[in-house]
Every structure is written in structure tokens, then in C-alpha cells.
Amino acid sequence: MDVNFVPTTCPYCGTGCTFNLVVKDGKVVGSIPNTRSPVNEGKTCPKGTYAYEFVNSEERLTVPLIKKDGKFVEATWDEAIALIAEKFKSYKPDEIACLSSARTSNEDNYAMMKLARGAFKTRHIDHCARLCHSSTVAGLAAVFGSGAMTNSILDIPEAKCVFIIGSNTFEQHPLIGRRVMQAKKNGAKIIYADPRYTPTAKQADLYMQFKSGSDVAILNCMMHEIIKNGWEAKEFIENRTKGFEDLKAVVMKDDYTPENVEQISGIPADQLRQAAEWFAKSESSAILYSMGITQHTVGVDNVKSVAHLQMVTGNLGRPGTGVNALRGQNNVQGACDMGALPVVFTGYQKVIDEAAHKKFSDAWGFPDGIAAPENGYEVTTMINVLSDNPGELKALYIMGENPMLSDPNIDHAKHSLENLEFMVVQDIFLTETAQMADVVLPATCYAEKDGTQTSTERRVQKWRKAQDPPGEAKLDWKILAMVGAAMGYADQFAWETSEDVFNEIAELTPSYHGMNYERLEKPEALHWPCPEVDHPGTPILHTQKFATPDGLGIMSGIEWKPPAEVPDEEYPFVLTTGRCIWHWHTGTMTRNSPTLDHEVPTGWIEINVDDAAELGIEDKEMIKAITRRGEVEVPAKVTKDIMKGVMFMPFHFAECPANRLTNDALDPIAKIPEFKACAVKVEKITEA
Numbered sequence: 001m002d003v004n005f006v007p008t009t010c011p012y013c014g015t016g017c018t019f020n021l022v023v024k025d026g027k028v029v030g031s032i033p034n035t036r037s038p039v040n041e042g043k044t045c046p047k048g049t050y051a052y053e054f055v056n057s058e059e060r061l062t063v064p065l066i067k068k069d070g071k072f073v074e075a076t077w078d079e080a081i082a083l084i085a086e087k088f089k090s091y092k093p094d095e096i097a098c099l100s101s102a103r104t105s106n107e108d109n110y111a112m113m114k115l116a117r118g119a120f121k122t123r124h125i126d127h128c129a130r131l132c133h134s135s136t137v138a139g140l141a142a143v144f145g146s147g148a149m150t151n152s153i154l155d156i157p158e159a160k161c162v163f164i165i166g167s168n169t170f171e172q173h174p175l176i177g178r179r180v181m182q183a184k185k186n187g188a189k190i191i192y193a194d195p196r197y198t199p200t201a202k203q204a205d206l207y208m209q210f211k212s213g214s215d216v217a218i219l220n221c222m223m224h225e226i227i228k229n230g231w232e233a234k235e236f237i238e239n240r241t242k243g244f245e246d247l248k249a250v251v252m253k254d255d256y257t258p259e260n261v262e263q264i265s266g267i268p269a270d271q272l273r274q275a276a277e278w279f280a281k282s283e284s285s286a287i288l289y290s291m292g293i294t295q296h297t298v299g300v301d302n303v304k305s306v307a308h309l310q311m312v313t314g315n316l317g318r319p320g321t322g323v324n325a326l327r328g329q330n331n332v333q334g335a336c337d338m339g340a341l342p343v344v345f346t347g348y349q350k351v352i353d354e355a356a357h358k359k360f361s362d363a364w365g366f367p368d369g370i371a372a373p374e375n376g377y378e379v380t381t382m383i384n385v386l387s388d389n390p391g392e393l394k395a396l397y398i399m400g401e402n403p404m405l406s407d408p409n410i411d412h413a414k415h416s417l418e419n420l421e422f423m424v425v426q427d428i429f430l431t432e433t434a435q436m437a438d439v440v441l442p443a444t445c446y447a448e449k450d451g452t453q454t455s456t457e458r459r460v461q462k463w464r465k466a467q468d469p470p471g472e473a474k475l476d477w478k479i480l481a482m483v484g485a486a487m488g489y490a491d492q493f494a495w496e497t498s499e500d501v502f503n504e505i506a507e508l509t510p511s512y513h514g515m516n517y518e519r520l521e522k523p524e525a526l527h528w529p530c531p532e533v534d535h536p537g538t539p540i541l542h543t544q545k546f547a548t549p550d551g552l553g554i555m556s557g558i559e560w561k562p563p564a565e566v567p568d569e570e571y572p573f574v575l576t577t578g579r580c581i582w583h584w585h586t587g588t589m590t591r592n593s594p595t596l597d598h599e600v601p602t603g604w605i606e607i608n609v610d611d612a613a614e615l616g617i618e619d620k621e622m623i624k625a626i627t628r629r630g631e632v633e634v635p636a637k638v639t640k641d642i643m644k645g646v647m648f649m650p651f652h653f654a655e656c657p658a659n660r661l662t663n664d665a666l667d668p669i670a671k672i673p674e675f676k677a678c679a680v681k682v683e684k685i686t687e688a
């Protein structure tokens, strides 16, 4: 028997834990957390622990599939690639769109970005960051000039106060949750705001329960109290920011007194006062946030308000402080860094910037040029264009995304995808989306490839190949390179190894310029920006100045606005959606992992006990949840842990898909959908 251990990085969340895959006779059979990792120090959460189970699932895709007369038939790679190239050559650039993947490596995302802009010459490339932290990218760019988590995971224990809002850290970033516990042991006060009493709430010194969609009011109220008591960081505000007077004019209004915000949010006024005092008076206060803040029609306003609170209290640029936007997918930071967005090349070099456009055009050397220097469509815009203006977009290439379960209002998304003439899906499983495709391409998963991914704290870490791929599955970037070559650009996609792709990325991307595979071998890897090979990397951003043109952070006054759809007589409850610790998004990987699937075999809707009593609904009873978009039958979970008037559904389960219900209304700037608040009613199911 031949056993060996291959160190790699977890393919689930953006925390970036590392572990060793246990390989027996050439097959991955287990995982052991890596004690040398400074991130997880020999620990993993349940998903990391069982991340080996789906790898050799019987359900993995092993051969290319082409749909003929409505049925998939197995095809050779040559047939599949030739068909894709023939089809894509027949469309105009603007008729083509690409979805890249935060599940895959930097190399894969770079290859997709190059294929889209260079070979297909389309402007339309985006990925699931749109549904996730696009409000962070837009909001933090507006206030700080750059849109990433400001501090590192390792300095959270140095905070004297940790304020968690809209992040269920202990379930969704468990190994960051561990750092919050370390801060608590070091004497920090933990403040937590969430409509649900989650496992994170259990660790808080102050838990504030509130109605989804009141975040700006809560944050304004905290700033109101801080300024009223003279606790603001006067020197920091003076030296490092501008716009404080505008901010003050709004937050000091009577609308944002604790008593008034109690009316909006449901949080008792005294709790709001307490939160403001602890937060402002601690010598270092960190904010952690995630989807509860970003997934709203006011997502950008929410993010800016979080950043404002940190500027008002001077909690930036030092250990134990910061705006810590916890990025979700393993490599969503990297997919954004690689320019899998409709407005930038790698390293946030703008496509509309002439110099950047010329730089990429010259470096790539496509004889017939690259996509025009114009911004493309966001994921959510693509879906709307497909339904509202059929024929404008004709072909879609999806790598590693499953919009048929993850997009808001999926009946609408399905209708949109049905309007396509040609769709390619490159995945590791035959997902709900892949079933609608014309061609399905089998890709390799993290355990079968070398590559890099960039965690939430901008740490670029390695995946290392532990086993051969199943059947004929191929590396994502290799598949994309084959398509590029078949389109007539063999020279532009002539990479032989993942390292070749990485070296090209480093060449063209200032923030990655000093990185190479050799430097990334160290267990601690490197944080970007890392501009030169002798640069140590940058764990904390904005220590001296912000990335804005004059180096100052920008504050402004932001008024609270309610969600796009609020409860009324017909739909009297707020529905919010999210996740649980055991499952990952659309379940492709975790529901194919027997241990995880066994823990939580299906979905549910959380209903407050008093609401349930009024509606006559029992725990575990199958009920109907209905919104203006659709209805779903789902078991009720009757609980004290959710705010009265609010209901919650996880979106992992195809048999009771939360996204049949959610609202596809968008934030006007970030174009992120309002997954976190819509109006819902529930009904008992009566026998016909």
C-alpha cells in the first residue's frame, strides 16, 4: 500500500485553511489539518474535514457531453471543442457572455478572462462575486480607493472590541470565528447584530436582534451616539479623512436617535447605546461583516456606513481594527483580482483606461485585437438582458457556477437561460444549470490540480495535485486554452503548466508582481500587494494613507432606506436567506459528501414561535412559502431564535429552493440582488 500526504488549501470558504490530503494508492481518501498553517494551526471545520469526500464521488463528470435531440450523449474532447469553437466563431463579440468561477484557481480565472476578452473579444465577463461582495468592492473603492479586507485574520485576536454585523462567522467562516474567541479570551467585548440567534450570537457579550434591512439606521445610530458623546477620533478624522461634516449632518438627525432606531430595527435603545459606547471606547475595534450587509438594494450604502463607523472611530490601519469584509468563496478574492469582472483586467486595471487596455492588448498579442475598452454586463444584467431583450446575448460560457439555484428569482433566471442559443457549462458535477447546457465539459477539482487561490485576507496560497482526475476530466485552464487554440489563437494559450499561467499573471499584475510559485511554497505564503520579488507582502492595508488620489478616506451622509419589497397585508413577513455550517451553496459538493449530507439532508424555513402559534404551524410541518415570484413546499423549523416577523431559509436545497422566492431587485451601483429581504407569506398545506 502506498500512502502519501499532499498539502493543499481548502476548496470551500475564503478563510484559506490548509490541510494535507491523504492519498492511498493514488486516490484521495482523507484530510489532515495542517499544523504549519498560520491561518488554521492544525484545525479545520466540518467542511474542510470532509472536503475529500466528494472528490471521488460516482456523480463526478468524466467525459464531455453534447446535447442531441434534447438528450446528452458522450463525446470526445475533439468533438466538443470543435463544436464550441465553431459556435463561438459564429457570434458577434457582444452576443457572447462568460461566467468565471470563484471556486477555481487564479490560473483558471485568468485563462477565462483572457479567453473572453482576447479570443471571444467580448466585454461581458463576470462571476458570482456579483451576488456576494460586489457592494464591498464598490463601497470600499468609493471610500478607501480599494475594495478588499483591510486587515488580516491573525490580528483579530488583538482587537479589544469585535463588532460582527451580517456575518454568521462561526458557521460560515469557522476558523475566523476561532480568532474571535481568542479576542474574547484576551478580554475583547463581542457585539453581534443579526436577525437570528445563531451560533455566533451565543458567543456575544451583547447580542442585538433586529429586522432585516435596517443596517444603515443601526450604524447611523451608533455614529450618532458616538458623536453626541464626543467619542469620535478627532485627530484621525482631521488628518486622514474628508466629508465628516456631511456625515454628521445626516447621522445627527433625530431620525437616528436610539429611540427612533429602536422603532425601525427592533433593537432596544439601551442596547444601541451600549454598543456605541463599547465600540468607541475600546482602544482597537474591528468590524467583521459579510452577506447580511452586502446583499441588499442598499448594499453599497451599508458597506460605506460600516467604513464610516471605522473612520469616525479611527479604527483603521492598526492591528485589531479594520473593515473586515469576510469574502465567501475560497477564491472569490482571486477571481476579482484576476479581472473576471466586467470593468477590470487583473489587479483592478480598468478596461476603460487606455493605457491598461493597450498594456494587455500588446502583451497578449492577439493579431486581431481584444475586446473594446468598454465595460461589460454584470451577471445580473446578463440575466435581465436575456429576458427583456431576447437575441441581444446569444451564447454563454459558464465555468463553475450554478445560477439555476444560486440566482435570485430562479424562475426568471431559467426563462432567461432558455433564451440562449448556445450554452457551455464546465463543471465537476452535472448541476441544475449544466442540465440546461448544449455542451458540458468535465473539469478537475482542487485535489487534482496545481494552482493558487487568494483568501479573504489577500493571502495567495497553493493547491497541489494529489490524484489524477476522474475519466477524461481536464484542468479548467487547459480546457479554456484548448478552446482558445481552436478559435485560432494557439500562440496566446500556449502555457504548459499552471506555473506558466501564474508567471504571466505576475508579469501583468502589479499587486502580484513579486510572487512566484517558489515564494508561495512557504506555509505562510504571501499577502498582496507584493510588488517585487524581495517585498514581504502586505498583511494590513491603509496604515499611512488610503488608496484614494489624495490619500484621504471619504465620508458622506447616508440616509436609511427600507428594502425594495416590504411586508404588507398580503405578504406579512420578511424572508431572509443564507447558509448553514454543513452545506455549501447549491450543494453540488457537500450533498455529494456523505458525512455532510447525512447531517442535514434537506432544507427548512425558520419561523418564530409566536408567529407559528398565530398561524397554527407546528415544528417540522410541511408548509408552503409564497412570494410574488413563486412558491416552495418546505418543512417549518419553529424556533425562538429568529426575530418575530422574520423568516429564514437556507438556499442549498434543490427540492425546496429559496431562490424561487427571493427578489431580484438590485443595488443600483453594485447590481447585487436583495437576497436578504423580501416579503413572504406561509400557508398550511391542505389536503385536496
Ligand SMILES: Nc1nc2c(c(=O)[nH]1)N[C@H]1C(S)=C(S)[C@@H](COP(=O)(O)OP(=O)(O)OC[C@H]3O[C@@H](n4cnc5c(=O)[nH]c(N)nc54)[C@H](O)[C@@H]3O)O[C@H]1N2
Binding pocket: 013, 014, 047, 132, 165, 166, 167, 168, 169, 171, 172, 173, 193, 194, 195, 196, 198, 211, 212, 213, 214, 215, 289, 290, 291, 292, 293, 327, 328, 329, 576, 577, 578, 579, 580, 581, 582, 583, 584, 585, 648, 676, 677
Ligand atoms: N458553511 C458554509 N460556509 C460558507 C458558505 C456556505 O455556503 N456554507 N458560503 C461562503 C460564501 S460565498 C459567503 S459569501 C459567506 C457568507 O457568510 P455569511 O454572510 O456569514 O452567511 P449568510 O448566512 O449568507 O448571512 C449571514 C447572516 O446575515 C443575517 N442577516 C439576514 N438579514 C440581514 C440583514 O438585513 N442585515 C444583517 N446585518 N444581517 C442579516 C442572517 O441571519 C445570517 O446569519 O459564507 C461563506 N462560507
Ligand SMILES: Nc1nc2c(c(=O)[nH]1)N[C@H]1C(S)=C(S)[C@@H](COP(=O)(O)OP(=O)(O)OC[C@H]3O[C@@H](n4cnc5c(=O)[nH]c(N)nc54)[C@H](O)[C@@H]3O)O[C@H]1N2
Binding pocket: 101, 103, 104, 105, 128, 129, 131, 132, 133, 291, 295, 328, 329, 399, 400, 401, 402, 403, 405, 406, 407, 408, 426, 427, 428, 429, 431, 443, 444, 445, 446, 476, 577, 578, 579, 584, 585, 586, 587, 588, 589, 651, 658, 659, 662, 675
Ligand atoms: N438566496 C440566496 N442566494 C444566494 C446567496 C444567499 O445568501 N441567498 N448567496 C450568493 C452568494 S454570496 C454566492 S457566492 C453565490 C454562489 O453561487 P454559485 O457559485 O453558483 O454556487 P456554487 O454552488 O458554489 O457553484 C459553484 C459550482 O462550481 C463547481 N465547481 C467546484 N469546483 C470546481 C472546479 O474546480 N472547476 C469547475 N469548473 N467547477 C467547479 C461546483 O460543482 C458548482 O456547480 O450564491 C448566491 N446566492
Ligand code: SF4
Binding pocket: 010, 011, 012, 013, 014, 015, 016, 017, 040, 043, 044, 045, 046, 047, 048, 049, 172, 173, 174, 175, 176
Ligand atoms: S473555515 Fe473555511 S477554509 Fe477553513 S476548513 Fe472551514 S471551510 Fe475550509
Ligand SMILES: [Mo]
Binding pocket: 131, 132, 133, 328, 329
Ligand atoms: Mo459568496
